[in-house]
Amino acid sequence: MSRRADIVIGGGLLAAMIVLALLAPYLLTGDPRALSPGNRLLAPSAGHWFGTDQLGRDLLTRVLYGARISLFVGFSVALLSSLVGTLVGMVSASDRRLDAIVMRVMDGVMSIPAILLAIALMAVIGGSVLNVIVAVTIVEIPRVARLIRGIVLSLREQPYVEAAVAAGTSRPMIVWRHLLPGVMAPLIVQATFVWATAMILEAGLSFIGAGTPPSTPSWGNILADARALWQIRPTLIFFPGVFLFVTLLAVNMLGDGLRDLLDPRQAPET
Amino acid sequence: MVGYTVRRLLIAVPVMGIIALIVFSLLYLTPGDPAMVLAGDQATPEQIAKIRTSLGLDQAPHVRFVTWLWQMVNGDLGTSIFSGEPVTHMIGQRLQPTFSLLMLSVLLSVSVGVPFGVAAAAQRGGWTDRALTFFTTFGLSLPSFIAGYAIAFVFATTLKWLPVQGFVPLSDGVQPWLRNLILPAVTLSLVYSAIIARVTRASMLEVLSEDYIRTARAKGVAPWRILFRHALKNAAVPVITIIGIGIATLIGSAVITENVFAIPGVGRLTVDAILHRDYPIIQGVVLMLSAAYVLVNVAVDLCYTLLDPRIRY
Numbered sequence: 001m002s003r004r005a006d007i008v009i010g011g012g013l014l015a016a017m018i019v020l021a022l023l024a025p026y027l028l029t030g031d032p033r034a035l036s037p038g039n040r041l042l043a044p045s046a047g048h049w050f051g052t053d054q055l056g057r058d059l060l061t062r063v064l065y066g067a068r069i070s071l072f073v074g075f076s077v078a079l080l081s082s083l084v085g086t087l088v089g090m091v092s093a094s095d096r097r098l099d100a101i102v103m104r105v106m107d108g109v110m111s112i113p114a115i116l117l118a119i120a121l122m123a124v125i126g127g128s129v130l131n132v133i134v135a136v137t138i139v140e141i142p143r144v145a146r147l148i149r150g151i152v153l154s155l156r157e158q159p160y161v162e163a164a165v166a167a168g169t170s171r172p173m174i175v176w177r178h179l180l181p182g183v184m185a186p187l188i189v190q191a192t193f194v195w196a197t198a199m200i201l202e203a204g205l206s207f208i209g210a211g212t213p214p215s216t217p218s219w220g221n222i223l224a225d226a227r228a229l230w231q232i233r234p235t236l237i238f239f240p241g242v243f244l245f246v247t248l249l250a251v252n253m254l255g256d257g258l259r260d261l262l263d264p265r266q267a268p269e270t
Numbered sequence: 271m272v273g274y275t276v277r278r279l280l281i282a283v284p285v286m287g288i289i290a291l292i293v294f295s296l297l298y299l300t301p302g303d304p305a306m307v308l309a310g311d312q313a314t315p316e317q318i319a320k321i322r323t324s325l326g327l328d329q330a331p332h333v334r335f336v337t338w339l340w341q342m343v344n345g346d347l348g349t350s351i352f353s354g355e356p357v358t359h360m361i362g363q364r365l366q367p368t369f370s371l372l373m374l375s376v377l378l379s380v381s382v383g384v385p386f387g388v389a390a391a392a393q394r395g396g397w398t399d400r401a402l403t404f405f406t407t408f409g410l411s412l413p414s415f416i417a418g419y420a421i422a423f424v425f426a427t428t429l430k431w432l433p434v435q436g437f438v439p440l441s442d443g444v445q446p447w448l449r450n451l452i453l454p455a456v457t458l459s460l461v462y463s464a465i466i467a468r469v470t471r472a473s474m475l476e477v478l479s480e481d482y483i484r485t486a487r488a489k490g491v492a493p494w495r496i497l498f499r500h501a502l503k504n505a506a507v508p509v510i511t512i513i514g515i516g517i518a519t520l521i522g523s524a525v526i527t528e529n530v531f532a533i534p535g536v537g538r539l540t541v542d543a544i545l546h547r548d549y550p551i552i553q554g555v556v557l558m559l560s561a562a563y564v565l566v567n568v569a570v571d572l573c574y575t576l577l578d579p580r581i582r583y
Contacts, residue, residue, distance in 0.1 A: 108288030112560045115522035119540060120556045123549055124296050126307050200413045204526045207415055208537075210544045223415070227529065231434070234423055241416040248411035256407070 007261065010253030017247050021067035030058050032065040032217045043235070050239045053222075054229055062217040063240050069218035070199050070247065073133055077198035078191040080137045085144025086187060090175065092145065093152040103149070106142035114139045114197075115204055122210045129212050132205060136198045147190055148183055155182045185262035192255035196248050203244055219244045275572060282568050289560050290342060293553060294335055297325065308351075308549050321351060325549065347554035352546040357554040361536060367437045368535035371524055372517075374451050375458040380513060383463035387470025387509075388497055391478060402467055409464035414523035418457040418530035425453055435532035454531045458523050462516050469512040473505035480504075506577050514570035521559050 020027070035055050044051045050059035092102040109117065121135035155161055161178050169177075205211030206220025207227075214221055219240045226236035297304045305322040306313070313321075321327075325348075326334040341348070347357035390399040426434040432453055438446040477483065478501055486496050528537030536555055543551035 104284075104288055105292070108285065108292050111285055111289055111518075111564055112292065112556060113518040113522040113525075113563060115525060116556045116559055119525075119544065120293065120296055120552055121299070123544065123547070123552050124300050124304060124307065196411070203413055204415065204522075208526055208529060208541045208544060230419060230423075231427055234419075234427075237416070237419045237423075241419065245412055245416060248413070249407070252407060252411050 004257070006253045006257030010250045010255075010257060013246060013250035014254060017067055017243075017250065018071060020064055021071050024061075024064040024068060027064065030061040032057065032062045033215065034058070043233070051233065051235050053225055053236060059222070059236065059239055062222050063219070063243055065217045066219040066222055066240060067243060067247070069129060069212060069216060070202060070220075070244065073129065073136070073202045073218075074195040074199040074251070076133045077136045077140060078195040080133070081140040081144050081194055082187055082191045084137070085141045086148050086183065088141060088145040089148025090152055090179070090183075093149045093156070099149070103146075106145055109139070109142045110146075115201060118201055118205055119208070119210045122205060127211065127213050129216060129218075132202055132211050135205075136201045139201065140194050140198065144187070144190055144194065147186060151183050151186060152179055155179055189255060189259040189263050192251055192258060196251040196255065199244070199248060199251070274575065278568050278571050282564050285564055286561060287339075289564070290339060290557065291335075293556055293560075294338060296553075297327070297549075298331060303327075308547055310547050321549075324349065324351060342557065347557065348550040350543075350548050350551055352543075352548045357550050360539065360551060361554055361558055364534065364536045364539045366439060366535075367533045368524060368528065368537065370437075370440065370447065371451055371454055371458070371528070371533060371535065372520060374448075374455040375462065375520060375524070376513070376517070378455050379459040379463035379466055379516075382459065383466030384470050384502075384509065386463070387467040388474055388502060390467065390471045391474035392493075392497055394475065399471070402464075402471065406464040406468050409461045412460065414457055414461065414527045415530050417460050418454065418527050421453050421457050422530065437531075437533045437535070450531075450533075454527055454533060457527055457530075458520060461523070462520050465516055465519075466509065466512060470505065470509050473508040474501055477501045477505040503577070507574055510570055510573050510577065514567045517566050518563050521563060525555075525559075 034057060036052070036057070039052050050063060052058055053062070088102065088106075092099045117139050118135045121138060122131060125131045125134065155178070161174065164174050164178055202211055202218065203220035203223065206218050207224045209224060211220050212218045214224075222240040223237060226233075226240075230237045300307050303318075305318050305325065305327050308325075309318045309321050326338065329337075345358055347361070349356055350360060353360070386398070386402060390396075390402040393399060422434055425431050433450050436450055438450050440447045474497075483496060483501060486500050491500070524535070525537035525540055528535045529541055532538075536559070540552060540555050542548075543555070
């Protein structure tokens with residue numbers, strides 16, 4: 001697929017999902033938490049397009065509200081880990097001794113499988129949407145920091161940066177005018193992939209009960225609720241699963257397209 | 271070789287030390303009293319006090335770290351808050367299902383991913399190559415536990431070819447053991463084999479443009495022999511590297527996917543620990559699986575020297 005098609009289809013799907021998530025309260029009159037014991041485990045019908053869960057809650061409503069949590073967590077983690085990761089990467093690249101220490105710590109964090117580190121963090125700080133964002137951001141920071149550090153180290157050897165140093169340009173100015181622009185393109189690409197990973201981690205954490213509190217309808221929680229019942233009513237897994245899959249596909253396509261467009265050196269040869 | 275092995279293992283020691291330090295520090299990240307957060311909202315003061323002493327939160331952090339580390343080195347991961355059993359023992363009971371699943375997944379992913387990547391590189395732009403691009407994009411966007419439900423729904427509930435859930439130990443026979451593990455292993459292999467195939471393809475494309483490949487072609491060496499004997503051997507280092515790095519994702523996916531297939535492994539233990547707010551178990555699982563990951567990558571480093579005699583340390 002061409003890069004333009006990737007960006008248009010991926011970006012379009014993602015935009016559609018964001019609009020659906022934002023409009024959730026206006027599209028549906030229902031409350032995602034409203035119980036209706038008489039309507040337990042209904043099959044999809046005209047009244048309940050996606051059916052209902054074991055407490056009689058409307059699945060379509062829950063899935064649309066779930067989109068809010070999933071997208072919000074993904075976006076926040078992408079933004080926060082980009083900011084902190086860039087800072088850590090740049091500071092680390094600026095001093096050799098500091099670099100040795102910071103990078104060993106980053107290596108250590110990356111030697112712990114991502115979801116396990118997130119589980120341990122969640123166990124310690126307690127379950128809430130905000131804490132999921134914090135935990136997943138901590139997991140993702142080293143991946144951004146390593147990327148930025150590598151780019152800054154190679155940019156520093158570029159003649160135009162050396163010329164700026166020789167001309168007596170101040171350090172903040174070098175960072176702002178010469179280093180940051182060079183870092184921007186790969187950072188944006190990396191941020192889209194972090195967005196996707198963060199949504200997978202949130203869903204995984206909530207699925208095993210270590211993520212957003214069970215009262216919050218997130219895709220992971222909806223899937224977790226369906227764990228014991230999926231053989232009776234497979235649509236309970238199917239609908240949130242398809243929404244998560246399509247959103248991830250959209251973000252990944254957008255990322256692939258942006259990478260080919262902005263940062264062709266990183267792109268796999270085709 | 272022996273000297274190198276020893277040296278490489280010694281390099282792994284500080285990495286493990288840093289992992290231990292990070293895992294240890296987590297407890298102190300808690301805003302407020304970690305014992306209270308771990309005990310939960312409905313805990314009695316006695317329960318909180320019990321957790322505080324059992325985790326050593328009543329001691330100074332640096333003192334606690336030294337005693338804690340000494341216990342870890344001696345294979346003591348502490349005791350479970352909920353059951354009072356030693357964590358090492360509880361994890362030990364759950365290792366067989368998880369390791370069976372991981373081993374089978376690695377085997378399956380390598381035996382599918384490597385030939386797939388070679389075929390895609392051999393016919394660049396051909397249908398295998400396009401199938402691989404498609405497979406990778408979809409594989410990376412499908413969380414393993416959702417793929418697990420889809421696979422279980424098709425092959426177990428609908429077609430009834432294989433059991434839906436459960437685990438049978440190897441001691442009860444290879445066939446029942448394998449029957450229960452096939453679907454979860456296929457689930458875990460979707461992403462992992464796609465990543466292996468993609469790296470194999472890229473590495474093969476690089477090698478296939480070398481002069482000695484052209485020479486071999488000109489000599490009339492059979493195409494499959496060029497691919498698998500001449501090229502693959504020289505393209506192997508990045509492939510082995512990604513197999514090692516990918517183990518981290520595989521371990522993480524296994525912890526979650528075990529719950530889809532009701533496999534009584536480390537993943538199930540973790541979920542029960544989360545439910546019971548049993549932090550020593552979570553901590554033990556994280557330390558043990560991270561150590562396994564580091565050791566796998568030491569083994570990967572050792573493979574480099576076997577594969578490529580030019581690599582000497």
